[in-house]
Amino acid sequence: MEGGEEVLVTPGEILGKESDIKAGRGAYVAPHNRTIYASLSGRRIFIHPSPHSPDQRPIVEVVGHKAHGAVPEPGSVVIARVTKVMARAASADIMCVGPKSVREKFTGTIRQQDVRATEIDKVDMHLSFRPGDIVRAVVLSLGDARAYYLTTARNELGVVSAESIAGGNMVPISWTEMQCPLTGQVEQRKVAKAC
Template sequence: MEVDEQRVPEDEQDKDFPQLLPLVTPGERIGHVSAYRAGAGVYERRGHLYASKVGEKLIEQDDSNQLPVVSVETAGLSGSPSVPFTGATVLAQVTRISPRRVDCIILSVEGRPIRDTSNPYKGIIRLQDVRPFEIDQIDMLECFRPTDIVKAKVVSLGDSRSFHLSTAEQDLGVVFAKSTSGHPLVALKWNEMECSKTKEREPRKVAKPSD
């Protein structure tokens, strides 16, 4: 779709600040709302889309009939630090277990590690977010143990102290844990893991391994 350049007011885009090189930089105009939808690293102002990061411009067309999404892929400067957001997949380590909730600290967001470990993001998994069925029969101690590494989704930003996480999906749950004897556990089935050394079985809410 052709973008009408004439509609831009004179003061909006200065011709004295030219585009220098193929990468886009913050403030650079990359399209019009009539042609694209804004993705990550892009913001909209007065009908135009502008880059808010340095990086390569990407245009993706999904199957739906909607407009293609334009986003800016960060060109690996020191990188964008990670903040958990609703819907993000995170890895978290269990710190405390109580009958109604599990406390954990978030280690990574969408595969990006959280570098600043001095003041970690805290997360909680509430009883009703552990699994989607037979919620009234859940025993927290048969799902998680302290130090377990859990793959979870952020359901909401929660209260001022912690993010609310959920493991109520097949591929969410414990991804790494150690048995009481201190050896790594291997997933057996959705609710059981086996010690790699002693073959002792322990209950867990296991994440279905991907392929």
């Protein structure tokens, strides 16, 4: 009954007895035999109660396939948080696909050649992005097994929110610069044009 194993269930499948577990989303108790059944197809998960809860039975839920949230696809606009900047690429965690937030972890890579449309050979990744920056990008392709390839090579794509070294929310002052309102210090970025 461990939650670590991936178990797929279908409607009507027995999940356990009400004396051992509680029914959560995607599950129901049959009153005639106090047995818990799946009400939809999906992954069976167990949620363990807090140690302070008077009822120590785990809750069983069935997470349907549609409950995965948004999934990035080539051509979709995503919002991502930059996690690491290297010489030739930046890594980012995708947080939203269009207006929908993602429920699983998706990683994106912005390669040096995908930062902007012109003067690609002059792109300095460390002057375009910093860890913690929020960027608007478009999914180019599924990339490799670890990450989606993202591009910011359009005017409306790039950094939409950044925090300065002093901790202030930076304000864009050109398409390559943002300024800290607290210190007045200017930092280089690949800035997204406001839509």
